[in-house]
Amino acid sequence: MSYCLNPNCPKPYNPDGNKFCQTCGTKLLLGQQYRALKLIAAGGFGRTLLAIDEGKASKSYCVIKQFYPQGNNQANHQANNQANNHPTRAARLFHQEALRLEQLGKHPQIPELFAHFQQDYHWYIVQEFIHGQNLAQELAATEPFREGQIRRLLSQLLPVLNFIHQGKVIHRDIKPENIIRRATIPPGAGVGIITPPDLVLVDFGAAKYATATTLAKTGTTIGSAGYAAPEQIFGKAVFASDIYSLGVTCIHLLTQTQPFNLYDPMENGFVWRDFLVNNPVSRQLSRILDTMIQSSIKLRYQSAIAVMDDLGITQETEAGLTWEPFRRNQLTPQSTGKTGKTGKTNVTSNSRPPRGNPRIIVFAATTLKGHSDEIYSVAFSPDGRTLASGCRDKTIKLWELNTAWEILTFGGWFSKHSAEVRALAFSPKGRSLASGSADHTIKLWNVRTGKEMFTFTGHSGEVNSIAFHPQGYHLASASSDGTIKLWDVRTLTQLTTLTGHSSLIHSVTFRPDGKILASGSADATIKLWDALSGQEIHTFEGHSDQVLAIAFTPNGQTLASASADGTIKLWDIGTAQEITTLNGHLGWVYAIAFDRSGQILASGSADTTIKLWDVDTTQEIGTLNGHSDTIHALAFGPNNRTLASGSFDNTIKIWR
Numbered sequence: 001m002s003y004c005l006n007p008n009c010p011k012p013y014n015p016d017g018n019k020f021c022q023t024c025g026t027k028l029l030l031g032q033q034y035r036a037l038k039l040i041a042a043g044g045f046g047r048t049l050l051a052i053d054e055g056k057a058s059k060s061y062c063v064i065k066q067f068y069p070q071g072n073n074q075a076n077h078q079a080n081n082q083a084n085n086h087p088t089r090a091a092r093l094f095h096q097e098a099l100r101l102e103q104l105g106k107h108p109q110i111p112e113l114f115a116h117f118q119q120d121y122h123w124y125i126v127q128e129f130i131h132g133q134n135l136a137q138e139l140a141a142t143e144p145f146r147e148g149q150i151r152r153l154l155s156q157l158l159p160v161l162n163f164i165h166q167g168k169v170i171h172r173d174i175k176p177e178n179i180i181r182r183a184t185i186p187p188g189a190g191v192g193i194i195t196p197p198d199l200v201l202v203d204f205g206a207a208k209y210a211t212a213t214t215l216a217k218t219g220t221t222i223g224s225a226g227y228a229a230p231e232q233i234f235g236k237a238v239f240a241s242d243i244y245s246l247g248v249t250c251i252h253l254l255t256q257t258q259p260f261n262l263y264d265p266m267e268n269g270f271v272w273r274d275f276l277v278n279n280p281v282s283r284q285l286s287r288i289l290d291t292m293i294q295s296s297i298k299l300r301y302q303s304a305i306a307v308m309d310d311l312g313i314t315q316e317t318e319a320g321l322t323w324e325p326f327r328r329n330q331l332t333p334q335s336t337g338k339t340g341k342t343g344k345t346n347v348t349s350n351s352r353p354p355r356g357n358p359r360i361i362v363f364a365a366t367t368l369k370g371h372s373d374e375i376y377s378v379a380f381s382p383d384g385r386t387l388a389s390g391c392r393d394k395t396i397k398l399w400e401l402n403t404a405w406e407i408l409t410f411g412g413w414f415s416k417h418s419a420e421v422r423a424l425a426f427s428p429k430g431r432s433l434a435s436g437s438a439d440h441t442i443k444l445w446n447v448r449t450g451k452e453m454f455t456f457t458g459h460s461g462e463v464n465s466i467a468f469h470p471q472g473y474h475l476a477s478a479s480s481d482g483t484i485k486l487w488d489v490r491t492l493t494q495l496t497t498l499t500g501h502s503s504l505i506h507s508v509t510f511r512p513d514g515k516i517l518a519s520g521s522a523d524a525t526i527k528l529w530d531a532l533s534g535q536e537i538h539t540f541e542g543h544s545d546q547v548l549a550i551a552f553t554p555n556g557q558t559l560a561s562a563s564a565d566g567t568i569k570l571w572d573i574g575t576a577q578e579i580t581t582l583n584g585h586l587g588w589v590y591a592i593a594f595d596r597s598g599q600i601l602a603s604g605s606a607d608t609t610i611k612l613w614d615v616d617t618t619q620e621i622g623t624l625n626g627h628s629d630t631i632h633a634l635a636f637g638p639n640n641r642t643l644a645s646g647s648f649d650n651t652i653k654i655w656r
Helices: 074-083 089-104 135-141 147-166 212-216 239-255 283-292 304-311
Strands: 034-042 046-053 061-067 113-119 122-128 132-134 179-182 199-201 364-368 375-380 386-391 396-400 405-409 421-426 432-437 442-446 452-456 463-468 474-479 484-488 493-498 505-510 516-521 525-530 536-541 547-552 558-563 568-572 577-582 589-594 600-605 610-614 619-624 631-636 643-647 652-655
Touching: 034 061, 089 113, 089 122, 132 135, 135 179, 135 239, 147 199, 147 239, 147 283, 147 304, 147 396, 147 405, 239 283, 239 304, 283 304, 375 643, 386 421, 386 652, 432 463, 474 505, 516 547, 525 547, 558 589, 600 631, 600 643
Parallel strands: 375 421, 375 631, 421 463, 463 505, 505 547, 547 589, 589 631
Antiparallel strands: 034 046, 046 061, 061 122, 113 122, 132 179, 179 199, 364 652, 375 386, 386 396, 396 405, 421 432, 432 442, 442 452, 463 474, 474 484, 484 493, 505 516, 516 525, 525 536, 547 558, 558 568, 568 577, 589 600, 600 610, 610 619, 631 643, 643 652
């Protein structure tokens, strides 16, 4: 269907093939290229329509903004335009805004301007269509935002504010409705080391070009009630007015309460903490938000940079844009074949880059500190936004990766494990987390609340490894008692016990198709089990010492095993034969992980290094140095550009 561009048309919908509206005769194609499909929103000065760009082969979606600032009467527009040879004041303002959007649209978090022109007595702006929900819609469908989400929001939007303020533009209408979480990443974005931000700042219709002259003048009151700063209400918006609106947006998202209800006239300020329900906020973030929403401009942050500094957000400038949510410790390109004598480089290489793989650049983006003892396990959530870590200090922590912020510690004093947490696994949908401990138990946790859901008991030894079945219904656990147990997470019951190893079991994992379960033991063997019947299928022998870790490639055709003999072996599941042995580590190899392509294998060792291997050529690609003690845990993120490592030096490193 085509939608008529005439705002007074009583029956705007038309068949696709029509060139003119069948009701009022208005031309349906805007600028010979853009066809409106439906009305998105309308107001006193204009309306917004979803459209399709017929000038592109892809027929991609776009947004048409139609303006009628002097009323929607066609005769009035014609008279105004013909009264003088020069443009009307409204027309001049429209063109200034269009040019402003053209400048700002070069930022990846601001919709790009495609065109602006006049047709049939109306003015039009055509912009990029951002597919996704705005934060008001997201909040209505979920629970209040937690601290980690607010920090991530600020880490994404403060650089955008800094960018537009550098361009002398004040947005003047920041609120949840004008922040869209992009549902899809545009083509070409995210190619490189850093995942692009998914929040987009929209609706610059209220934006004001700020110069020394205009800042001194009193202008028209523009903005949204409740979010607009006091000085903006009186027509004197400044850059700090946007900081105020962003701060009010944050406390609205934290409390799920409208700003008017958060403000107490008797206190002459917001009492937003009174509206927090089971949603603690740290003192640091509370102080920052309070400073952002100060009524007095003098007491408020004067710039986005000042807020970023207090939050610890590092900004970098590239192609005129300023955003960087991670702290870069060191950036070292892959070497060309020789290792430096100093041994200080982050990456050393013993071979050429792998065939068919892009050039690899690795650096330690950040170090997560918070645990008080050795890190035994790490696990990424399925969406890659959070990381869980298990420690000898008996705790499990959840981290927000984009801000490197600790979100919560699972459980309380009475529900946490009574011994070190040796294994972690997210359920396939990411709603629950399983933990295995040296206290012989497995616990299920609610990821959102951090509360314990259930405790499985039955092992008589330490639980060293756990794994969810790909469908999420069953959980496997491997123990020092020499057994593997399968549990039903729906009925919370034990299904069966697998026996066959002659010593303790260090590792267990399901093949990606869920049909085979593999286990690695201190008896130096790897066993394959039928995941349905529990019958033993095959035993791999070849290591001369304990098998400490195992991992399947994503296609399930190859199994890797890491051993106390200092080697890694690759096994062909189809032929049940050893493919090769990888040598290079100088100590026990405790951890291994395949990336999502299956082309790269990472291994962590007691020699304090992480090595990267090309699976096809079986050659070492490089070595990551940075930890000062044994690396006991490794995990690749689902975006395939992030590697997490947990060490006995009490830290977790995120490698990009």
